[in-house]
Amino acid sequence: MTEFLIHSKRCFIDHQFTEATLHIKNNKIHNIHLGYHDAVTIPFLDYNNLIVMPGIIDAHVHINEPGREDWEGFDTATKAAAIGGVTTLIEMPLNASPVTTNIKSFLLKQDASKGKLHVNCGFYGGVIPTNKKDIEDLIKAGVFGIKGFLSHSGIDEFPNVSKLDLEAIAPILKQYDMPLLLHCELTDDDVPEVTNPKSYQEYLHSRPQHWETNAIDLAIAIQEKFDIKVHIVHLSASEGIERIKKRKKETNKLTVETCPHYLYFNAEAIPDESPIFKCAPPIREKANNNKLWDFLLDDGFNFLASDHSPAPPERKQLESGDFFKAWGGISGLQFTLPVLFSEGQKRGLQTEKLIPLLTKKPAEFLGIDDKKGDLAVGFDADITIWDDTEEFTISEDSIQHQHKATPYLNEAVFGKVIHTFVNGVQVVENSTLKTLQQGQLLLKDR
Numbered sequence: 057m058t059e060f061l062i063h064s065k066r067c068f069i070d071h072q073f074t075e076a077t078l079h080i081k082n083n084k085i086h087n088i089h090l091g092y093h094d095a096v097t098i099p100f101l102d103y104n105n106l107i108v109m110p111g112i113i114d115a116h117v118h119i120n121e122p123g124r125e126d127w128e129g130f131d132t133a134t135k136a137a138a139i140g141g142v143t144t145l146i147e148m149p150l151n152a153s154p155v156t157t158n159i160k161s162f163l164l165k166q167d168a169s170k171g172k173l174h175v176n177c178g179f180y181g182g183v184i185p186t187n188k189k190d191i192e193d194l195i196k197a198g199v200f201g202i203k204g205f206l207s208h209s210g211i212d213e214f215p216n217v218s219k220l221d222l223e224a225i226a227p228i229l230k231q232y233d234m235p236l237l238l239h240c241e242l243t244d245d246d247v248p249e250v251t252n253p254k255s256y257q258e259y260l261h262s263r264p265q266h267w268e269t270n271a272i273d274l275a276i277a278i279q280e281k282f283d284i285k286v287h288i289v290h291l292s293a294s295e296g297i298e299r300i301k302k303r304k305k306e307t308n309k310l311t312v313e314t315c316p317h318y319l320y321f322n323a324e325a326i327p328d329e330s331p332i333f334k335c336a337p338p339i340r341e342k343a344n345n346n347k348l349w350d351f352l353l354d355d356g357f358n359f360l361a362s363d364h365s366p367a368p369p370e371r372k373q374l375e376s377g378d379f380f381k382a383w384g385g386i387s388g389l390q391f392t393l394p395v396l397f398s399e400g401q402k403r404g405l406q407t408e409k410l411i412p413l414l415t416k417k418p419a420e421f422l423g424i425d426d427k428k429g430d431l432a433v434g435f436d437a438d439i440t441i442w443d444d445t446e447e448f449t450i451s452e453d454s455i456q457h458q459h460k461a462t463p464y465l466n467e468a469v470f471g472k473v474i475h476t477f478v479n480g481v482q483v484v485e486n487s488t489l490k491t492l493q494q495g496q497l498l499l500k501d502r
C-alpha cells in the first residue's frame with residue numbers, strides 16, 4: 057500500500073488539534089486536507105478520535121550492538137521503539153564494543169544494524185582523551201553530534217574527558233556546527249562515606265547536585281569561549297536550572313534535555329535494594345523534581361528523551377540489591393509517551409505542549425526538521441497514532457526490550473500507542489508489530 061488516506065478528528069497540525077485527512081504517497085505526506093476527505097480509489101484509514109501526530113524522535117538511546125548485544129540490540133530496541141510510537145532514534149557511542157570513537161567502529165556499528173532497523177536510526181560519535189584525530193572523520197561520516205563524559209562513563213574503553221580535551225576539539229566542532237553532548241557530572245570527594253550499599257538514600261547522596269552544577273558550569277564556559285553548540289544531556293539537578301536559564305537567554309547554542317524517569321519517579325518512593333531505579337545522575341527528591349517540572353512548563357527544556365540504557369539482570373544486581381555495583385541505566389524506550397503524558401496530565405502539561413518536545417524540537421536539535429517532526433506536506437510519513445482516554449497497565453508480555461526488567465513494570469498509565477507508521481508503512485497495527493525492517497539508517501547531511 058503505497059498510497060492511502062489517514063483521517064482523524066484530532067490530527068496535530070500547526071501546533072493544534074484539528075480534523076484532517078492526510079494523504080500518504082510514496083513514503084511522504086503528499087497532501088493534507090482539512091476536515092473529512094474520502095476518496096473512492098485510495099484506501100481510507102479512519103482513526104476517528106485517536107490522536108494522530110508526527111512520530112516520536114528519541115535523541116538519546118543506548119542500543120549496545122555490536123559487542124554487548126546481550127544488553128540490548130538493534131532488533132529488540134527498534135521493535136520497542138515502534139510499539140512505543142518512536143519512529144526515529146539516535147544511538148549513543150557507548151555501550152557497544154568497540155565504542156564509537158573512530159570511523160572504523162562507526163562503520164562496524166552501521167553494519168551491525170543492517171536488516172534490524174524497524175524504525176529510523178542515526179548515531180552520535182564519542183570523544184575520549186585519545187581520539188582528537190578521529191573527530192573530523194566521524195563528523196564527515198554523518199554523526200549527529202559528539203558525546204563526551206565529564207566523569208567515569210561506566211565503560212572503561214570510554215574514559216571521561218577533561219576541559220583541555222574538549223577545548224582541543226572545540227574548533228573542529230565549531231567548523232562543522234556540530235553539537236557537543238555532555239554528561240554533566242564532575243566527581244569529587246565531597247560525598248558521605250557509604251555504609252549500606254543497598255540503601256537508595258546513600259546512593260542518591262553519593263552523587264550530589266554539586267557534581268552536576270560544577271559540570272554544567274564547565275559546559276557553559278566551553279560553550280561561551282568557543283561559541284559552539286553544547287547540549288546538556290539528562291539534567292537531574294534542579295540547582296543547575298538557574299545557570300542554564302541565564303545562559304539560554306544569551307544564546308540558542310546551549311540546549312538541555314531531561315528524561316521521563318526524572319519526571320515520573322521520586323527518590324522518597326524508591327525502595328532500598330532496588331537498583332532497577334539506578335541511573336546517573338540519580339533520580340532525586342520530589343521537591344527537586346517539582347522544579348524540573350516547573351522548568352519544563354516554562355519551556356526550559358529543549359526536548360525530552362528516554363536515555364534508554366538497559367543491561368542484563370545480573371549487571372543490574374537485581375538479586376543482590378547493591379546500588380553501587382549495579383549498572384546505572386534505566387530501561388524505558390517503549391514507554392516515553394504514556395509516562396510523560398500520564399504524569400503531565402497531573403502537572404498541567406498540555407498535550408499540545410508535550411507533543412513538540414517529543415517530535416519537532418528534537419528534530420530541530422538534530423537538524424532534520426525539514427523532513428521530520430511535523431505533519432506537513434512533503435515530510436516523511438512517520439506517524440504515531442494513540443489513545444489518550446484509556447488506562448492500561450505496563451505488563452511484561454507487552455515489553456519488546458531485550459530484557460523485561462524496567463522500573464515502569466506494572467505502572468498504570470494513559471496514552472497507549474495504537475498504530476505507528478515509519479516512512480509511510482504501517483509497522484504497528486492495534487499495538488502489535490505488523491511490518492518489520494522499515495527503518496532507514498540516517499546519516500547527517502554534510
Ligand SMILES: [Zn+2]
Pocket residue numbers: 116118148363365
Ligand atoms: Zn545516556
